[in-house]
Amino acid sequence: MFESAQDNPYPDTHVLGEGPEPHPLLKPVLSLIGRWHGRGEGQYPTLENDFRYEQEITFSHDGRPFLRYEARAWLIDGSGAPVRPAGREAGWWRVTPDATLEVVLAHPTGIVETYVGRVTDTEIEIETKDVALTPLAKEVTGTRRHYALGEEEMTVTHDMAAVGQPLQHHLTTRLRRMPV
Numbered sequence: 511m512f513e514s515a516q517d518n519p520y521p522d523t524h525v526l527g528e529g530p531e532p533h534p535l536l537k538p539v540l541s542l543i544g545r546w547h548g549r550g551e552g553q554y555p556t557l558e559n560d561f562r563y564e565q566e567i568t569f570s571h572d573g574r575p576f577l578r579y580e581a582r583a584w585l586i587d588g589s590g591a592p593v594r595p596a597g598r599e600a601g602w603w604r605v606t607p608d609a610t611l612e613v614v615l616a617h618p619t620g621i622v623e624t625y626v627g628r629v630t631d632t633e634i635e636i637e638t639k640d641v642a643l644t645p646l647a648k649e650v651t652g653t654r655r656h657y658a659l660g661e662e663e664m665t666v667t668h669d670m671a672a673v674g675q676p677l678q679h680h681l682t683t684r685l686r687r688m689p690v
Contacts, residue, residue, distance in 0.1 A: 548684045655672070
């Protein structure tokens with residue numbers, strides 16, 4: 511027999527000022543907290559054509575010294591109409607006392623990446639430390655991401671080394687913070 515369970519008393523929040531107080535170690539990345547939406551362009555030498563996409567990213571916290579991260583993207587055509595789902599990933603961003611970042615991201619395509627990086631004022635740079643692949647995953651050997659933050663906007667560039675290609679530009683996304 512099951513006892514009735516209470517609602518989660520420690521929910522995540524993506525809105526500063528609601529929910530738990532952010533942990534003091536999150537101070538360097540507080541500007542990430544929220545929901546972001548925007549458009550991007552991508553290319554890679556192994557792809558026949560460049561592509562355009564829209565993306566949503568959410569950074570939230572539950573009061574502990576890490577952020578929960580989730581990103582979803584979908585391809586769009588030349589007029590901006592959705593074509594099909596594209597990349598998706600989820601993970602955790604942990605800030606250390608010296609403002610070093612440790613990031614873990616998992617993809618439904620069988621790729622798990624660990625990153626290390628630094629936060630400086632309005633910029634974040636992370637680079638893979640390790641990449642783990644399931645047997646059917648595409649070969650990815652390394653990635654690097656750069657986040658440039660403005661008042662209510664963020665630009666993300668993503669470089670990738672995959673399928674026998676060296677580390678090179680893959681994606682650029684321009685996002686705006688979504689209203690609460």
